[in-house]
Amino acid sequence: MTDQNLSRRRFLQGSALVAGGAFVAACAPVAGDSGAAESDEGESMSEEPVELVAQYWGTRPEFIEDREILAQRMTDKFPNVTASQNSVPGGQYGEKVLTAIAAGTPPDTMQLNHRWEPFFRGQEALLNVIPFADADDEFSFDVFYPRIIELGTTEGQLVTVPRGWNPFVIYYNRALFAEAGLDDLPTSWENDTWNWDSFLETAQALTADSDGDGRTDVYGMFFPYWYPFLRLGGGDVLSDDQQSSGLDSPEALAALQWLADLRLTHNVSPTPAEIEGLGSAQDLFTAGRVAMFTAGAWGIGALTRVEGLDWDVGPLPRAAGQPPVGYTQYYGHGIPKGTQSADWSWEYLKIISDEESNITVAQTIGDVPAMRHIAESEHFAGLPKPPTRQVFIDSAPHMQVWPTIAPITEIMSRAITPELNLAFLGEKSVEDAVAAAGPQVDEILAAFWQK
Amino acid sequence: MLSRQAQAGQDADGVTAGKRPRMSGIARKEAIAGYIAISPWLLGFMIFQLAPILGAFYISSTEWRILSAPEFIGVRNFDKLLFNDDLFWQSIKVTVIYVIFRVPISAMLSLALALLMNQQLAGRRLFRTIYYLPAVIPLVAVSMMWIWIFNPEYGVLNSLIRVFGIEGPQWIHSSRWALPALIIMSLWQVGTGMVIFLAGLQGIPAHLYEAATIDGANTWQRFLKVTLPMLSPVVLFALVMNVIGSFQIFTQAYIMTAGGPGNATLFLVLYIYRNAFEWFHMGYASALAWVLFVVVLVISLAMLRSSEHWVHYEGRVGGA
Known part of the structure; x- marks a missing residue:
């Protein structure tokens, strides 16, 4: 039954592609081979008026402005093209894009990240961009961090052209470090003296009840994300063959226990109740209530705007006997199947991911650009704040990402997170939480692999 | 609308209505006028509530992930x-x-x-x-x-x-x-x-x-x-x-x-x-x-x- 449906869908998608290709072929002097890309600046493409829509999530003013510029640049390059953006709040992204694709009116390009790439790829809703790149002399994947391309490629298919990445680091408050008599954090990811033991000692030295009322006023560290630490400790949520839960491995159990202990035994990290209503990790950090926290490069933009805050970044601490792990979340853009013209989508995608766009990522948005030479240039590495920006870039050789299996969101939010939250609240032991999550993870995986 | 009413009135005169007591022409007209009066609500209900409810019942017998066509799986969801x-x-x-x-x-x-x-x-x-x-x-x-x-x-x-x-x-x-x-x-x-x-x-x-x-x-x-x-x-x-x-x-x-x-x-x-x-x-x-x-x-x-x-x-x- 599934096969029948799939083949029908493929047939429809194929028809749409063929129809799109035929349209382009009819209008263009030179037809592309089976809808793949043209190479000569789109000169062979239709001169007919075309309207293109790029789909994004997030509606912050700087995002909207960036996307308007990208659309304008597309129109400048191809005068017959009216390019625009469609930006929706993050929470509505999946519904919005899914319904648009299902209705037969997909956007021409769409934003993708660790959350959405596995899902839409699992739905076979995205085109492989490699053939477009191969057919296009203007474009080369060599300018991007090779590890991002490598991690994003599954079974010879790549669906996302990366634009930026967010390596996770430790943000720390230098003033609080100085008060506690601590040196600045090391900057090398390979340095094994910056490990979980020294991290805990540092956090303990920073944790303080400054007014003596019996309540902690400054917490040494805050971890809004447990996943990077799981990876640092050598564990993962899935087994290596992705057939079952991996949380019951000794490494995973030890890492989760260590995290729970930070909060419940060592009291260096606040419980959700203690910080409720006080804002995000970043807000707590800015207010001086938290001395260290983990986040991606997105912290740079917000923290730079805070006047008088003396902060810097350091690498994630290594776990004993484990290699350094540069956990990162990358994002980029892809082409949904069934767009009006995949060639036009590719042209738009190229602008969204080009050098100028990467410079915007570095300077305006504050993430690390996916293009290596831009990241390492004055546009990112050369900026003054924080002084040790190199830490972000140096994580590249150790890059690791969120699991790429299609049902990962369901695995996390249905099976794992509710149980781990109980463990981090101290209502359940880590072993019990992992034991309760395991069968649920296995069940979701079994249903997935059955297809 | 008028013609429909008129036609309905004619039918009422000409047709014997089974076991039910026969409606007089006036009663019939009133009933039809009543239905016409509530038709905006009735249509709204049928299009925006009843149809989705029935649609959801069909969908409940399928596996549907939006992009692929719904696959009929009978009562497996239940x-x-x-x-x-x-x-x-x-x-x-x-x-x-x-x-x-x-x-x-x-x-x-x-x-x-x-x-x-x-x-x-x-x-x-x-x-x-x-x-x-x-x-x-x-x-x-x-x-x-x-x-x-x-x-x-x-x-x-x-x-x-x-x-x-x-x-x-x-x-x-x-x-x-x-x-x-x-x-x-x-x-x-x-x-x-x-x-x-x-x-x-x-x-x-x-x-x-x-x-x-x-x-x-x-x-x-x-x-x-x-x-x-x-x-x-x-x-x-x-x-x-x-x-x-x-x-x-x-x-x-x-x-x-x-x-x-x-x-x-x-x-x-x-x-x-x-x-x-x-x-x-x-x-x-x-x-x-x-x-x-x-x-x-x-x-x-x-x-x-x-x-x-x-x-x-x-x-x-x-x-x-």
Whole structure:
């Protein structure tokens, strides 16, 4: 039954592609081979008026402005093209894009990240961009961090052209470090003296009840994300063959226990109740209530705007006997199947991911650009704040990402997170939480692999 | 339209209508005019409610992830949720507990408030407004406010409890207290029920109380023998609406607890939402929605059926 449906869908998608290709072929002097890309600046493409829509999530003013510029640049390059953006709040992204694709009116390009790439790829809703790149002399994947391309490629298919990445680091408050008599954090990811033991000692030295009322006023560290630490400790949520839960491995159990202990035994990290209503990790950090926290490069933009805050970044601490792990979340853009013209989508995608766009990522948005030479240039590495920006870039050789299996969101939010939250609240032991999550993870995986 | 009416009128004259008593031409015309008059609502109902409900029933027998065509799988979704999904039963459990506690407690509080507000008190208009006010504040804003009230460290509630030398619970940060917290929070909106009861109370004729007083009934007896029976149709209405509304609890859990800690506040509608819009199992979500529909329907019918024994309709001959 599934096969029948799939083949029908493929047939429809194929028809749409063929129809799109035929349209382009009819209008263009030179037809592309089976809808793949043209190479000569789109000169062979239709001169007919075309309207293109790029789909994004997030509606912050700087995002909207960036996307308007990208659309304008597309129109400048191809005068017959009216390019625009469609930006929706993050929470509505999946519904919005899914319904648009299902209705037969997909956007021409769409934003993708660790959350959405596995899902839409699992739905076979995205085109492989490699053939477009191969057919296009203007474009080369060599300018991007090779590890991002490598991690994003599954079974010879790549669906996302990366634009930026967010390596996770430790943000720390230098003033609080100085008060506690601590040196600045090391900057090398390979340095094994910056490990979980020294991290805990540092956090303990920073944790303080400054007014003596019996309540902690400054917490040494805050971890809004447990996943990077799981990876640092050598564990993962899935087994290596992705057939079952991996949380019951000794490494995973030890890492989760260590995290729970930070909060419940060592009291260096606040419980959700203690910080409720006080804002995000970043807000707590800015207010001086938290001395260290983990986040991606997105912290740079917000923290730079805070006047008088003396902060810097350091690498994630290594776990004993484990290699350094540069956990990162990358994002980029892809082409949904069934767009009006995949060639036009590719042209738009190229602008969204080009050098100028990467410079915007570095300077305006504050993430690390996916293009290596831009990241390492004055546009990112050369900026003054924080002084040790190199830490972000140096994580590249150790890059690791969120699991790429299609049902990962369901695995996390249905099976794992509710149980781990109980463990981090101290209502359940880590072993019990992992034991309760395991069968649920296995069940979701079994249903997935059955297809 | 006119021609249709005319045609219908002709039919009415010419056709014998089986067992039913034959409608006169005028009655027929009136009936048709009636249907035409309600047709905007009827069409709206059929297009925007009935069709989606029936559509959801079809979808509930499929596996549908939106992009691929729905795949017919018969009753497998229902089979899974009944026999193979602990989270479904967890969501039923917390929803039912919520309904069982919330409905009677809020009904009693609403009634008590309505009785109080029905007295000749100074400033009662002001108090009525104050009690009703929470009902008009958007639930999202209410939820944000209650997050602060329930804050174990700095919240108003635990600060009050601390006055008595007791350390309050962790409320929404405890899998044991999160559900009671949301029940307590729901009582903040008893003003809606109060207004309905108040309207009912004011519809009770004063002569009934006068007669009861002359017969020597005391306040309590007047309440039991006059107020309650006369109010019973309103009580029925309020209870049915309250039960339906309580089964649909979503916003608070979505905003305040995200269904947690653990799955302590994973209400059925939240679980439906997650299946549909987080994990995109539309077929399964539709099956869950139908279960909710059937549960609410059965309970509502049971309440209406039971009402014969305890609801007093003044106008009815030989009523209870």
